[in-house]
Amino acid sequence: MMKQERAARTRQLLIRSAAETFERQGFTRATLADISSSAGVSTGALHFHFANKDALASTVEATAATTLRRAAHGVRQPGANALQRLTGASHALADRLRHDVVARAGFRLSCGDGPHRPGLDLRGEWFECIRHLLTEADHEHLLAEGVSRQDVAAAIAAATTGFEVLGRTDPNWLSPASLSSFWHLILPRLATAEALAALDLPTGDPLARPRAVEIWERKN
Amino acid sequence: MMKQERAARTRQLLIRSAAETFERQGFTRATLADISSSAGVSTGALHFHFANKDALASTVEATAATTLRRAAHGVRQPGANALQRLTGASHALADRLRHDVVARAGFRLSCGDGPHRPGLDLRGEWFECIRHLLTEADHEHLLAEGVSRQDVAAAIAAATTGFEVLGRTDPNWLSPASLSSFWHLILPRLATAEALAALDLPTGDPLARPRAVEIWERKN
Numbered sequence: 001m002m003k004q005e006r007a008a009r010t011r012q013l014l015i016r017s018a019a020e021t022f023e024r025q026g027f028t029r030a031t032l033a034d035i036s037s038s039a040g041v042s043t044g045a046l047h048f049h050f051a052n053k054d055a056l057a058s059t060v061e062a063t064a065a066t067t068l069r070r071a072a073h074g075v076r077q078p079g080a081n082a083l084q085r086l087t088g089a090s091h092a093l094a095d096r097l098r099h100d101v102v103a104r105a106g107f108r109l110s111c112g113d114g115p116h117r118p119g120l121d122l123r124g125e126w127f128e129c130i131r132h133l134l135t136e137a138d139h140e141h142l143l144a145e146g147v148s149r150q151d152v153a154a155a156i157a158a159a160t161t162g163f164e165v166l167g168r169t170d171p172n173w174l175s176p177a178s179l180s181s182f183w184h185l186i187l188p189r190l191a192t193a194e195a196l197a198a199l200d201l202p203t204g205d206p207l208a209r210p211r212a213v214e215i216w217e218r219k220n
Numbered sequence: 221m222m223k224q225e226r227a228a229r230t231r232q233l234l235i236r237s238a239a240e241t242f243e244r245q246g247f248t249r250a251t252l253a254d255i256s257s258s259a260g261v262s263t264g265a266l267h268f269h270f271a272n273k274d275a276l277a278s279t280v281e282a283t284a285a286t287t288l289r290r291a292a293h294g295v296r297q298p299g300a301n302a303l304q305r306l307t308g309a310s311h312a313l314a315d316r317l318r319h320d321v322v323a324r325a326g327f328r329l330s331c332g333d334g335p336h337r338p339g340l341d342l343r344g345e346w347f348e349c350i351r352h353l354l355t356e357a358d359h360e361h362l363l364a365e366g367v368s369r370q371d372v373a374a375a376i377a378a379a380t381t382g383f384e385v386l387g388r389t390d391p392n393w394l395s396p397a398s399l400s401s402f403w404h405l406i407l408p409r410l411a412t413a414e415a416l417a418a419l420d421l422p423t424g425d426p427l428a429r430p431r432a433v434e435i436w437e438r439k440n
Contacts, residue, residue: 028248112389113333151401154433155379158386158393158402162378165385169332173378181371182378189409213374 011049013039015063018056019105023168027057027109027116057109057116064106065120071096072129082136083195087183089129090160091176091202097164098174107164123164127157142195152190159186166210173210176202231269233259235283238276239325243388247277247329247336277329277336284326285340291316292349302356303415307403309349310380311396311422317384318394327384343384347377362415372410379406392430396422 017039021030032053036046050056071092080088096103110122134149143149159182167174180201187196237259241250252273256266270276291312300308316323330342354369363369379402387394400421407416 026248028246147405148401150429150433151405154398154430155402155405158382159375159379161382161385162380165381166378178374181368182375185367185371185375185409186406189405209370210374213370 007049010039010041010045013041014046014049014056015059016102019060019102022057022060022105022109023101027053032056054116058119060102061106061109061118061120061122064103064110065122065125067096067100067103068093068107068122069125072126081142081195081198082133082140083142083187083191084199086130086133086137086156087179087187087199087201089133090156090183091179093126093160094163094167094174094179095176097167098171104168108168123161126160127153130156130160137191137195142191144190144192147190152186155186170210175209177209178213227269230259230261230265233261234266234269234276235279236322239280239322242277242280242325242329243321247273252276274336278339280322281326281329281338281340281342284323284330285342285345287316287320287323288313288327288342289345292346301362301415301418302353302360303362303407303411304419306350306353306357306376307399307407307419307421309353310376310403311399313346314380314383314387314394314399315396317387318391324388328388343381346380347373350376350380357411357415362411364410364412367410372406375406386430390430395429397429398433 014035018030018035021035021038024030025034030053032043032046035053035056036043039046050059072089074092097107098104107122109116110118110120112118112121130153134143134153137143138149143152163173163178163182172178180203183201187199191199234255238250238255241255241258244250245254250273252263252266255273255276256263259266270279292309294312317327318324327342329336330338330340332338332341350373354363354373357363358369363372383393383398383402392398400423403421407419411419
């Protein structure tokens with residue numbers, strides 16, 4: 001392996017290890033020694049790439065931003081209407097948060113829950129995306145009469161925030177089945193009958209339900 | 221003031237100061253020195269009441285549990301149907317989370333986001349309350365046909381989790397206006413027409429909207 005390739009690979013290993021360590025221990029408790037040893041590199045090698053823990057956190061955030069923006073934009077196929085793109089973007093983001101630890105840790109860091117001062121606001125970007133696509137849906141005459149677009153945007157923002165937060169401890173909150181259940185419930189309130197009939201929602205594995213929901217099912 | 225009264229008052233001051241400090245700085249960064257000085261008492265007085273930071277956190281959690289359980293049960297007026305009690309409980313809990321820093325900090329500690337090992341699971345208790353009241357609503361024939369009760373419970377759980385998390389930085393996510401908008405949107409999907417007509421939802425101050433929603437309104 002060329003020296004440059006090896007350096008790039010070490011950097012990737014450190015970013016992933018940092019994300020895993022932040023998720024497991026929280027930003028404050030994570031140490032550079034934990035991060036370098038989990039990555040299988042020396043602390044010297046870590047310091048060659050990153051000045052300190054904040055620099056690592058900012059890189060995790062920036063990497064998550066690239067992944068999540070690409071996921072959300074990837075579903076903007078030509079021809080798909082705005083509601084199709086909105087539901088598609090929510091599924092694409094949930095998929096990345098569920099399967100990619102760097103996306104998950106970076107999103108969380110950017111929310112500023114902890115002591116790391118985030119450079120980005122990925123939750124705010126997602127809310128802006130919801131607002132934008134609902135405005136487009138309105139222009140495309142896809143929205144039902146008599147429902148406030150702001151109320152719809154706020155409900156989608158709140159519920160998807162819940163999926164993200166609950167998905168940190170039970171990834172099935174972010175499963176296609178979980179998201180589609182939400183959309184099946186709410187879409188008839190916000191879309192016209194024609195728009196609703198034209199929508200294509202992924203069903204996903206019906207067994208990939210959050211544990212809390214499984215327990216409710218067993219109890220009844 | 222009697223010695224006993226003074227001790228009880230100091231204890232209350234310390235619980236409130238701990239809650240404020242945990243909310244401001246996070247559990248890990250909060251120090252006992254910060255907590256005692258904000259409460260205006262000596263560290264010696266703090267140690268008389270609480271062995272360590274974990275003991276303080278557990279007391280904040282337990283105090284929050286008492287407040288929130290009382291709020292949720294307070295709306296169980298005889299005669300009110302199960303959907304009325306469900307929406308009422310959500311408003312009562314949101315009101316406490318919005319206005320009572322001990323309830324807010326204790327709820328958050330009990331969610332186990334941080335390094336404090338929670339003794340309670342207040343979010344889990346709320347989800348159980350949702351499930352229970354939807355089961356009662358079903359027995360009372362208040363639920364619309366063809367909608368899965370589990371999907372409804374999951375959507376309410378996710379959205380209210382979002383309100384709580386977003387309310388940490390913008391309390392207006394927990395305002396009566398914000399909650400009622402959500403219920404007005406979702407109830408027609410889950411309640412029969414008769415049940416819907418009988419419901420009484422607080423409207424609240426329409427100006428107490430989350431900042432993100434206000435910005436959306438100005439942009440359109």
